[in-house]
Amino acid sequence: MSRFPVNPFLLVIFGLAVIGLGYQLVTDPIGFLTYILVGTAVAAGLYLLFTRVLMKRSPVNQFQKTGDSKTANSRDAASYKKYQKAVKQQNKNKSSQKGSPRASGKRRKDHNLTVIEGRKNRKKNRALF
Structure with a gap:
């Protein structure tokens, strides 16, 4: 079974178009080429x-990049180099730390949620729900 179902109406339209172009090519080839x-x-x-x-003329051209591409590329390269240096420094700091593998999975802090006391004996008005 085909992945795309063929609409019979479109098939008829395209078939008639091909027949018309073929007929014009056979009867009037110069007119066809001119067309x-x-x-x-x-x-x-x-x-x-x-x-x-x-x-x-459009004030906001959404299809072109803003700014000069050469300066943008040089800024991207400079920021990428800074990023690489920072990553190397972090990796060096991690490798120099001593401790067991379990120490790296630090214990989570307790949540800071509190219970708010309210009127527990008050009956709820079910009509408002």
Whole structure:
């Protein structure tokens, strides 16, 4: 069984489209090529219009990174080096500590919850629930 079920309506539509394109290719090949070239030119024009003109005019461009990528990469590299040094220092401190393996699993602190005394003898009004 197929992973994607095929809708019969879409199958008929695509079948008619293929038959129509094939008929136009057989009867008028020059018109077919002109149709394809004009469609490609319109699609390329719309793409350039949106990417070059309209996207630059928008005040908040969500598709491009903010800031200079070279400075961002250098900042990331510097922070990564600092992180690596900190991790090495922590590992060195852990290895230098003496004690049994059980000592590393320290006992948990008691919780700081308290019991609040209230009116226990008062009957609850069940109508409010």
